[in-house]
Amino acid sequence: MGSEVTEIFGSMVFNESVMKSRLPKETFKALMKTITLGEKLDGSVATVVANAMKDWAIENGATHFTHWFQPLTGTTAEKHDSFIEPTSGGNVIMEFSGKELVQGEPDASSFPSGGLRATFEARGYTAWDPTSYAFIKDGTLCIPTAFCSYTGEALDKKTPLLRSMQAIKKQAVRVLHLFPGNEDVTNVITTVGPEQEYFLVDKALYDKREDLIFTGRTLFGAKSPKGQELEDHYFGMIKPRVQEFMKDLNKELWKLGILAKTEHNEVAPAQHELAPIFGTTNLACDHNQLTMELMRKTASKHGMVCLLHEKPFAGVNGSGKHNNWSISTNTGKNLLDPGATPSQNAQFLLFLSAIIKGVDEYQDLLRISVASAGNDHRLGANEAPPAIISIFLGEELQGILDALLSGKPYGESAKEKMQIGVSVLPEFNKDTTDRNRTSPFAFTGNKFEFRMLGSNESIACANVFLNTIVAEELEQAADILEKSKDFNADLHALIVKNISEHKRIIFNGNGYDDSWVKEAEKRGLLNLRSTPEALQHTMEEKNIRLFEKHGVYSKVELLSRNEIHYENYIKILGIEAATMVDMTRKQILPAAQKFSLALSKTISAMQTAYSGCDVSYEAETFEEVCSLTKEIYEGVKVLESDLAKVTEECDPAKKAIFFHDSVLADMEKIRTAADSLELITPKDIWPFPTYGDLLYGVR
Ligand code: ADP
Ligand code: MG
Numbered sequence: 001m002g003s004e005v006t007e008i009f010g011s012m013v014f015n016e017s018v019m020k021s022r023l024p025k026e027t028f029k030a031l032m033k034t035i036t037l038g039e040k041l042d043g044s045v046a047t048v049v050a051n052a053m054k055d056w057a058i059e060n061g062a063t064h065f066t067h068w069f070q071p072l073t074g075t076t077a078e079k080h081d082s083f084i085e086p087t088s089g090g091n092v093i094m095e096f097s098g099k100e101l102v103q104g105e106p107d108a109s110s111f112p113s114g115g116l117r118a119t120f121e122a123r124g125y126t127a128w129d130p131t132s133y134a135f136i137k138d139g140t141l142c143i144p145t146a147f148c149s150y151t152g153e154a155l156d157k158k159t160p161l162l163r164s165m166q167a168i169k170k171q172a173v174r175v176l177h178l179f180p181g182n183e184d185v186t187n188v189i190t191t192v193g194p195e196q197e198y199f200l201v202d203k204a205l206y207d208k209r210e211d212l213i214f215t216g217r218t219l220f221g222a223k224s225p226k227g228q229e230l231e232d233h234y235f236g237m238i239k240p241r242v243q244e245f246m247k248d249l250n251k252e253l254w255k256l257g258i259l260a261k262t263e264h265n266e267v268a269p270a271q272h273e274l275a276p277i278f279g280t281t282n283l284a285c286d287h288n289q290l291t292m293e294l295m296r297k298t299a300s301k302h303g304m305v306c307l308l309h310e311k312p313f314a315g316v317n318g319s320g321k322h323n324n325w326s327i328s329t330n331t332g333k334n335l336l337d338p339g340a341t342p343s344q345n346a347q348f349l350l351f352l353s354a355i356i357k358g359v360d361e362y363q364d365l366l367r368i369s370v371a372s373a374g375n376d377h378r379l380g381a382n383e384a385p386p387a388i389i390s391i392f393l394g395e396e397l398q399g400i401l402d403a404l405l406s407g408k409p410y411g412e413s414a415k416e417k418m419q420i421g422v423s424v425l426p427e428f429n430k431d432t433t434d435r436n437r438t439s440p441f442a443f444t445g446n447k448f449e450f451r452m453l454g455s456n457e458s459i460a461c462a463n464v465f466l467n468t469i470v471a472e473e474l475e476q477a478a479d480i481l482e483k484s485k486d487f488n489a490d491l492h493a494l495i496v497k498n499i500s501e502h503k504r505i506i507f508n509g510n511g512y513d514d515s516w517v518k519e520a521e522k523r524g525l526l527n528l529r530s531t532p533e534a535l536q537h538t539m540e541e542k543n544i545r546l547f548e549k550h551g552v553y554s555k556v557e558l559l560s561r562n563e564i565h566y567e568n569y570i571k572i573l574g575i576e577a578a579t580m581v582d583m584t585r586k587q588i589l590p591a592a593q594k595f596s597l598a599l600s601k602t603i604s605a606m607q608t609a610y611s612g613c614d615v616s617y618e619a620e621t622f623e624e625v626c627s628l629t630k631e632i633y634e635g636v637k638v639l640e641s642d643l644a645k646v647t648e649e650c651d652p653a654k655k656a657i658f659f660h661d662s663v664l665a666d667m668e669k670i671r672t673a674a675d676s677l678e679l680i681t682p683k684d685i686w687p688f689p690t691y692g693d694l695l696y697g698v699r
Pocket of ligand 2: 449
C-alpha cells in the first residue's frame with residue numbers, strides 16, 4: 001500500500017509537475033506567473049493549456065468537463081459538458097478551447113443570489129481560478145472557478161476568499177518590509193488545516209428515518225441506554241467496516257491531491273474525525289468541499305450514510321470543524337511562530353497583537369461566520385465552545401504579555417524588562433498551549449485554532465472574515481509604523497496599546513463554565529446565542545466599512561449574503577418543522593394509537609378471563625400512553641398553527657426570530673413527549689430505529 005500511495009497521490013490532478021511535463025516551456029512559465037503572482041492570463045496561453053488539459057483528462061478516462069464552483073448554498077456546483085464536437089463526416093472529435101477553460105456560462109439562475117441578480121438577467125459567469133488545480137472526478141475534468149454576475153458582483157464563496165487573501169497579503173507585506181530580514185518577501189498567504197468531524201450510520205436504518213433523510217438530524221429519539229459516558233469511543237479501536245471506509249476515502253482523497261493525514265474515532269459513538277495537512281486557504285477550502293463530498297459518496301459505497309450535520313443526535317456530542325489558521329510568507333516563514341531572535345519576536349508580537357485587536361473589534365463577524373441553524377445546537381452547549389468569542393493564549397504567553405504591559409520583568413529569574421526589538425522572548429512551552437479545548441479561538445503554538453465552525457459549513461466565510469479583519473489591523477499598524485522615526489519605541493508602544501486596549505477578549509479559563517458567561521458580560525463581550533441574534537449585526541456600519549475598504553464585499557454583496565443567511569435559516573427550520581409534523585401525524589400518533597388499542601384490548605381480555613387478574617402494568621401504561629398521546633397531539637396542533645402564523649410574516653429578521661423563539665420551542669415540547677412515549681412502547685410498535693440502533697448499528 002505504501003508505494004501505492006506515492007503513486008496515486010495527485011494522480012487525478014493537473015498539478016504543477018503535470019503542467020511542467022505537458023506544457024511548452026513558455027506556456028508553463030506564463031501560467032506559473034499567473035498562479036504565483038496573480039498576473040492576467042493571455043488568451044493564447046489559455047488555448048495551449050486547455051489543449052494539454054484535455055489530452056491529459058482524456059488519457060485519464062474523462063469524457064466531460066465542468067466549471068466547478070461554490071455558489072452561496074455553501075456546497076459546490078457543476079454542470080457537465082462533454083468534449084465532443086461533431087465533424088462533417090458524422091464523427092466526433094474531442095475539443096476543449098481556451099475560451100471554454102477560462103470562462104463559462106452556467107444557466108445557474110436558480111442559485112440564491114440574495115437579490116443581486118434579478119432572474120430575468122439571470123446569467124452569471126464562471127471564471128477559471130488558476131491558483132487551484134484542475135482535477136478529474138467521476139470521469140469529469142473539473143475546473144475550479146469563481147462565479148460572478150456580469151456586473152461584477154461575486155455570486156459565490158470563492159471570489160471573496162481570493163479577495164480577502166489579496167487584502168491580507170497587501171497589508172502583511174507592508175508590515176513585514178518594516179522589519180530587517182524580510183527583503184525577499186513578496187507574497188504572504190494564509191494557511192488552513194480544517195479538522196472535519198462526522199458520523200457514520202447504517203444506510204438501511206437511515207432509510208427508515210424521515211428526519212435524517214429530510215433534515216440530516218434526528219428530530220426524535222430517546223437517549224440510548226449507553227451514550228458517550230464511558231468515553232470508550234474516543235480514539236478507540238476503529239471498527240473493521242469503518243476502517244474499510246476510511247481506507248477507501250483516503251485513497252479517493254489522495255488521488256485528488258488532498259493531504260488526508262490523521263483519522264480517529266471521536267467522543268460520541270459512531271463519530272469520527274479526519275484531519276488533512278494544512279495548505280493555502282483557497283485550496284484548503286476547495287479540498288474541504290471535496291472531502292465532504294467524498295465522505296458522503298464513499299460511505300454510500302460501504303452501505304453507510306455520512307452525517308455531516310452539526311447535531312445529528314441530541315444528548316451526545318455534535319460535529320464541528322476546527323479551522324487551524326496561520327499566515328506565512330513566500331520565503332517559507334510562519335508568521336505566527338514566535339521565532340528566536342529579538343526581531344522575529346517583535347514581529348510575532350505585532351501580528352499577535354493585531355489579531356487580538358481584530359478579534360475583539362469584530363467579535364460579531366466571527367460569530368456570524370459560523371452561525372447556522374445546525375450549529376446553534378452546538379455553540380454554547382457543553383461540547384463546543386460557547387457562543388461568546390474569546391482568545392486563549394495559554395498561561396505562559398499570557399505571562400509574557402502581562403510583563404510587557406506592566407513593564408516588569410517576566411518570571412522570577414529574569415532581571416531585565418522586556419524591550420521589544422531588543423530582548424529575546426523567554427522560552428515558553430508551546431505544548432501547554434493546546435490543553436484548553438473549550439476556547440473558541442485558541443493559540444496553539446504557531447497557529448490559531450478557530451473551533452466554532454460547524455461540520456457542515458463551507459470554511460470560506462470564516463476565513464474571508466478572519467483574513468479581512470487581520471488585514472485591517474495590519475493596515476492600521478503599517479500606517480503608524482511606516483511613519484515612525486524611532487521604530488523600536490513606536491513598535492513597543494503599539495503592541496502594548498493593542499494588547500492593553502483589547503485584553504478583555506483574552507480568556508484562559510474554562511469556557512464551558514457558567515461563571516464565564518457572567519464574566520464575559522461584565523467585560524462587555526458579545527454573547528450572540530442564536531443565528532437570528534447574530535445576523536442582526538452583519539450590516540453594522542463598521543462591518544460594511546471594513547469589507548468595502550479592503551475590496552472584499554461591496555455593501556450589496558454583504559447585504560445579499562445576509563439575506564441568504566436569513567433565508568437559509570428560515571428554510572431549514574421550516575423543513576424541520578414540517579418533517580416533525582409529518583412524522584408525528586403519520587408515524588408517532590398512529591403507533592401510539594396501535595399501542596393503546598392493544599393495551600385496552602389486553603386489559604379487557606385479561607379481566608374477562610379472570611376478574612381478579614392484576615392489570616397494573618397494562619392499565620398504568622395505558623394511562624401514560626393516553627396522556628402522552630394527548631400532549632403530542634396538542635403539541636402538533638400548536639406547531640401547525642405557529643407554522644401558519646409564520647407564513648404571514650414578511651420581514652426575514654422577524655421571521656427568523658419567530659422560528660427560533662416559537663417554532664423551535666414547540667418542536668422541543670413534542671419531542672420531549674414523544675421520547676417519553678418511545679421509552680414505554682414495544683420495539684415492534686415504535687415506527688423507526690432508535691438511538692441505540694443508529695449509534696451502534698455499524699458493526
Ligand atoms: P492537534 O491539533 O491534534 O495537536 P496539529 O496541531 O498537528 O494537531 O494540527 C492540527 C491541524 O492543524 C492539522 O490539520 C494541521 O495540518 C494544521 N496546521 C498545522 N500547522 C498549521 C499552520 N501553520 N497553518 C494552518 N494549519 C496548520
Ligand atoms: Mg487540533
